[in-house]
Amino acid sequence: MLFADRIKQLREQKQMPQRQLAAALEIDTATYCKIERGERRAKREQVSTLADLLETDKDQLLNLWLAEQIYSVVKDEENAEKVLDIVHESVIEYKSGFKK
Amino acid sequence: MLFADRIKQLREQKQMPQRQLAAALEIDTATYCKIERGERRAKREQVSTLADLLETDKDQLLNLWLAEQIYSVVKDEENAEKVLDIVHESVIEYKSGFKK
DNA sequence: TTATATTTGCCAAATAATGTCAAGACAAAA
């Protein structure tokens, strides 16, 4: 489950209306609705705010937020798994000090 | 090695000037230069054209092209690997028929 | 019904991406 589904799940668990979250993010409820349905992307700072309001772990939620962005790149790709492997390799190389 | 580095490597192996590839892609050499340096993103169709000119496998090059896009999302992230794992999971779920 | 919540479509504004031009840097000759 990625970001959009997750914040919806959390919100429903807490029985909060979208309106309340939208207000906290200072956006229209329609916009918030779109974020929850994956039609709009939340901003990074908004993820943090949401984690607070929904009382969930910031890092975990941020990971889902990032995952959703990546997913949108590969979701229709035949070789999605292979591509992810390639990136995984690059991340490891990067961390091992082979910067840039 | 991701897309940008790879096309540069191939071009140098074949000792072709950027000018030649730029012409084939119908873009300015400056633009091509930026693509090769990762400052601009090639279009999907351009990847195919490049694979032809550089005589390399299309799918493989396309994978690198996708990888580069993903990498740009997670490269500065602490939890890059974890995020990739999450996406990997989602991809598997998707393929297993749990559409949408 | 009435009230509240969510969703949708459309629009304008904001933001990001793209490509070109002109100039600069650089190396290898000549």
Next chain:
DNA sequence: TTTTGTCTTGACATTATTTGGCAAATATAA
């Protein structure tokens, strides 16, 4: 040094994408 060709950079205009709001439509309750 001057020339030639290649590559790179920065500023800028153009284009494309994203964003959020509004209003209307559709649910969901009460």
